[in-house]
Amino acid sequence: MARWGQDSSSMKLLLFMVPLVLVAGLVSVLGPNPSTWLFNANPPLLFTSLTSSSSPTTTPSEGLLVVAVDTHGGEKVISENTHFNHSSTPPFSVQAIQTPHQQPKKDEQLLTNESYVPPERPKLQRKFSILDRTEAGLLQARAAIRDARNGNQTQDTDYVPVGPMYNNANAFHRSYLEMEKQFKVFVYEEGEPPVFHNGPCKSIYSMEGNFIHAIEMSEQFRTRDPEKAHVFFLPFSVAMLVQFVYVRDSHDFGPIKKTVTDYVNVIAGKYPYWNRSLGADHFYIACHDWGPETSRSVPNLQNNSIRVLCNANTSEGFKPSKDVSFPEINLQTGSINGIIGGPSASRRPLLAFFAGGLHGPIRPVLLEHWENKDQDMRVHKYLPKGVSYYDMLRKSRFCLCPSGYEVASPRVVEAIYTGCVPVLISDHYVPPFSDVLNWRSFSVEVSVEDIPKLKDILLSISSRQYIRMQRRVVQVRRHFEVHSPPKRYDVFHMILHSVWLRRLNLRVHDDQ
Numbered sequence: 001m002a003r004w005g006q007d008s009s010s011m012k013l014l015l016f017m018v019p020l021v022l023v024a025g026l027v028s029v030l031g032p033n034p035s036t037w038l039f040n041a042n043p044p045l046l047f048t049s050l051t052s053s054s055s056p057t058t059t060p061s062e063g064l065l066v067v068a069v070d071t072h073g074g075e076k077v078i079s080e081n082t083h084f085n086h087s088s089t090p091p092f093s094v095q096a097i098q099t100p101h102q103q104p105k106k107d108e109q110l111l112t113n114e115s116y117v118p119p120e121r122p123k124l125q126r127k128f129s130i131l132d133r134t135e136a137g138l139l140q141a142r143a144a145i146r147d148a149r150n151g152n153q154t155q156d157t158d159y160v161p162v163g164p165m166y167n168n169a170n171a172f173h174r175s176y177l178e179m180e181k182q183f184k185v186f187v188y189e190e191g192e193p194p195v196f197h198n199g200p201c202k203s204i205y206s207m208e209g210n211f212i213h214a215i216e217m218s219e220q221f222r223t224r225d226p227e228k229a230h231v232f233f234l235p236f237s238v239a240m241l242v243q244f245v246y247v248r249d250s251h252d253f254g255p256i257k258k259t260v261t262d263y264v265n266v267i268a269g270k271y272p273y274w275n276r277s278l279g280a281d282h283f284y285i286a287c288h289d290w291g292p293e294t295s296r297s298v299p300n301l302q303n304n305s306i307r308v309l310c311n312a313n314t315s316e317g318f319k320p321s322k323d324v325s326f327p328e329i330n331l332q333t334g335s336i337n338g339i340i341g342g343p344s345a346s347r348r349p350l351l352a353f354f355a356g357g358l359h360g361p362i363r364p365v366l367l368e369h370w371e372n373k374d375q376d377m378r379v380h381k382y383l384p385k386g387v388s389y390y391d392m393l394r395k396s397r398f399c400l401c402p403s404g405y406e407v408a409s410p411r412v413v414e415a416i417y418t419g420c421v422p423v424l425i426s427d428h429y430v431p432p433f434s435d436v437l438n439w440r441s442f443s444v445e446v447s448v449e450d451i452p453k454l455k456d457i458l459l460s461i462s463s464r465q466y467i468r469m470q471r472r473v474v475q476v477r478r479h480f481e482v483h484s485p486p487k488r489y490d491v492f493h494m495i496l497h498s499v500w501l502r503r504l505n506l507r508v509h510d511d512q
Helices: 002-030 034-040 130-148 169-182 206-217 238-244 254-270 273-277 291-295 299-303 363-370 389-395 411-417 448-459 463-480 491-504
Strands: 064-070 075-077 092-098 185-187 231-233 282-286 306-309 350-355 377-380 396-402 421-425 444-446
Touching: 130 169, 130 491, 169 491, 185 206, 206 238, 206 282, 206 491, 238 254, 238 291, 254 273, 254 291, 273 282, 282 291, 282 491, 291 306, 306 491, 350 389, 350 448, 363 377, 363 396, 363 448, 389 396, 389 411, 396 411, 396 448, 411 421, 411 463, 421 448, 421 463, 444 448, 463 491
Parallel strands: 185 231, 231 282, 282 306, 350 377, 350 396, 396 421, 421 444
Antiparallel strands: 064 075, 064 092
16 A cells, blocks of 8 residues: 555656656757747847948848938939039938848748848939939049149140140140040020120120030030030120110119020029029129129129120129139131231340220229330221231230220130230229139230339240240130131130039039
């Protein structure tokens, strides 16, 4: 009886231990399943830069995307290789975002005998707009120009800029080639001739008509797709506004201002580009004295747009960093044939020459001190009968170019055409293409107060230095020549290049 009791107790103990052993064996064999840990993972992290990460093994190609976060709430995925102009404040904050792993489905969570393998995440297609591509191209051009400043000279089949006539010949050449490679201009088609898409080609304002015609006919620089344009051209002629809109002797500038204002309102309402940049990537051209005044019709046209002006007077609001100075060229026949060229420096017997009537405040001072006063200084109000104006230019070493009522004068280009060293007599004048050309190397600048000392100033220039200056005048002449159709490096291309440089200093972005 007692023995049976002992066996009964041992049997109860055995029956109690067996299940415990079986459970322990199963746990030791199967172990914990890591798939159940996914629900304890940390939430997605927002990184302020690609270099900071919670895990040393995390890389941009493993769960990190570079995105441009629009401050207005939108989001664009941008390639890691996309570059932006860091010279201005970017409209987007560039951030790195860690993408979360996809959680397992419910039935997969129940499988405890195998590891969970998450499905491949779909790759997001990286897209960026045409404007992004345009700005990236400009960034590359800026980098190429910077590299060219101290680099080797680039080869060119037509012309290689070299010499002290240029502020930096290498940089100019590279910039010019970059312009030829990618610069595009959209010309608004709105407006009717004769005020729009038209301009004089045979007068002192001839560059207005010549440029309008050349850019509208250009297959290289004009684009019909505004999305691909770097700049937008407003094709009105100030000379034509004065001729057809202004009421003669009325002294009322209102009709011209209204015409320009209405035109800007039309293109701003029809296209998004004016409002996108507030006019900063738009330009117009004017050689008429009223060119600067015309821009005052629209504040953004005056303050933001690129104003291409003959009347480049800093005392009247001309801004060299934004606006463009281009030459006033008096083409009486519409062509430069017959007026280009002159003798060498050693075959010019006269020291200086000027002929012109009383026009503005400077010429009376010049005539008062030098008219018929010195045989070396041929200064005339009117040329003697039978004396050729261009023959006198070709006989002279220095050609005097005083400003009239406005700072620009066609005598500057007339001197350059004939190989005469120009003497600029003006105040507050920014000479054409000063962003590229070093005017001090091939011209003389004299202030109005130094007119009485004019002869002494010219005689102080040694013969050796004069010969150098005269040769440089001949070298830079190509940049002032007018051709139809235009030729590389001529005045049309130099005007475009000056606009191109202003566009390089600007970054446009779309906040829409």
